Amino acid sequence: MFRIGEFSRLAQVTVKALRLYDELGLLVPTHVDRHTGYRSYAADQLPRLQRIVVLKDLGLSLQEIAALMVDEPDVDGINALLRQRHAEMTRELADGRARLGRVEAYLAGLQKEGDMPAYDVTIKSAPALRVASLRDTVPHYPDIERLFGELCGFLGSRRLTFTGPPLALYHDGEYREQDVDIELVVPFAGTLPPHARIRERALPAEPSLACTIHRGPYEGLHQAHTALLGWVEANGYRICGPDREIYLVGPEAARNPAAYVTELQVPVSRE
């Protein structure tokens, strides 16, 4: 019979852990002195402790181990649980690799820029939206403002309320200086009266969007787009839909273009 310290040294399991296993009923000492409370362990409890340590190391929680080792060790249960953990660990390993890749990409960016990246990129999702849509091909980017006025004017005149910030979708697959195919869109509540150019439409949910945020006048937006696309490429994603621009703070809310805030999103998928 060993006292807890000696048993702890023998098995290389800390005293704290042994007391916890006792408390959880995982490994109850052969004998506990009624008077002093001192625990005594027998050498033949070592295999059980060994098994606990091994299963814990394989990724099972103490609760799971306790449930599996109450009476006879439950072979089928352990099998099932280990397969499950195997799947989880495979996933975690893939996540870990992806994260390591992101760290490397970030470090490479720091190295190249010599400064913090101007645009941080995250992956988000977007819910489906019921929107009023106005699509047109405009000669130049600033013409968007005219479209915007048209759309908001119409909805405002019909007393429809916006349920979120307006956004634009760029349907051109590539960047172009002129004749830009733009869909301007705003989520709203109510019923849309008929209109020649403005239609109701359901914007589908997007499960995976690479997003970044641009502050300042719209002339700087293309830098943000460049940074976003660079990130997408550097992190092994593939673009799978039209770019979005979300006008969180625009001319209607801020006088000063330096205060504009625009979120850029591009739908992506893995690989």
Add this chain to the structure above:
Amino acid sequence: MFRIGEFSRLAQVTVKALRLYDELGLLVPTHVDRHTGYRSYAADQLPRLQRIVVLKDLGLSLQEIAALMVDEPDVDGINALLRQRHAEMTRELADGRARLGRVEAYLAGLQKEGDMPAYDVTIKSAPALRVASLRDTVPHYPDIERLFGELCGFLGSRRLTFTGPPLALYHDGEYREQDVDIELVVPFAGTLPPHARIRERALPAEPSLACTIHRGPYEGLHQAHTALLGWVEANGYRICGPDREIYLVGPEAARNPAAYVTELQVPVSRE
């Protein structure tokens, strides 16, 4: 200005997290109503939140991020921290792969045996020991008992106390049925008088031993050895020293051989 819920939806960061970041000083709302305590966030706080989320995702803790983002973002600090995290993550990834390998080996064992493995194996270390050593080549395994008597008898007659269980080292590289080269060893306290066959010796510390525990008579020990060597091979270790047997409960402590407890150890290194 957005209230916390809207800001939370916009950034896809939970309200709980936003409140935590406020508390940590990571992201303090632009305005807090003195009366109601309601938080108001400005759209131009989104980039900072974005950066927090990105750095967190790269594996930095909130404390680290807070330290790095108080004033100017500290490029050098982030660089150093990320390199450090990169090293850690590389290690964790390797650990994860090794663990996945162990899970697979365990599952394969379950599959083959159709039952729990008879011997669980863990990796331990052993401290350096000052021991009395008696080495000899004996015709058969049971002759060890005679050696054991010789060693213990000598130490006992000199009133030397054992400071741990006795152990045997098997110096034959391979298993053999007869003429076994055995070193019997026992840690003790005191000064060893001279003896023709028994010498003091320092058993060096072993950083990495594969260990398992055998219960029952010594005739079953070779099965345990077989299981241990199988595990070593299946888990990609290489044997790098003589086997050890530690007699935790032997004939001197238990009448019944079924109650014997013996630990088997073999020094290993990676690959």
Add this chain to the structure above:
DNA sequence: CTTGACTCTCCCCTCGGGGGAGACTCCATC
């Protein structure tokens, strides 16, 4: 005025123990 959706603070919970306080207990020595 009421109702339902938001928001606030505060407290407890996670998981596997680590660290430490204060009180006993054991063993060996003086």
Add this chain to the structure above:
DNA sequence: GATGGAGTCTCCCCCGAGGGGAGAGTCAAG
């Protein structure tokens, strides 16, 4: 027999990044 040091006991708080929920206050629409 006293004492000192090492070992052990229970109990409580701590970790990280929030999640869950209670109880109370707030806001906007009908």
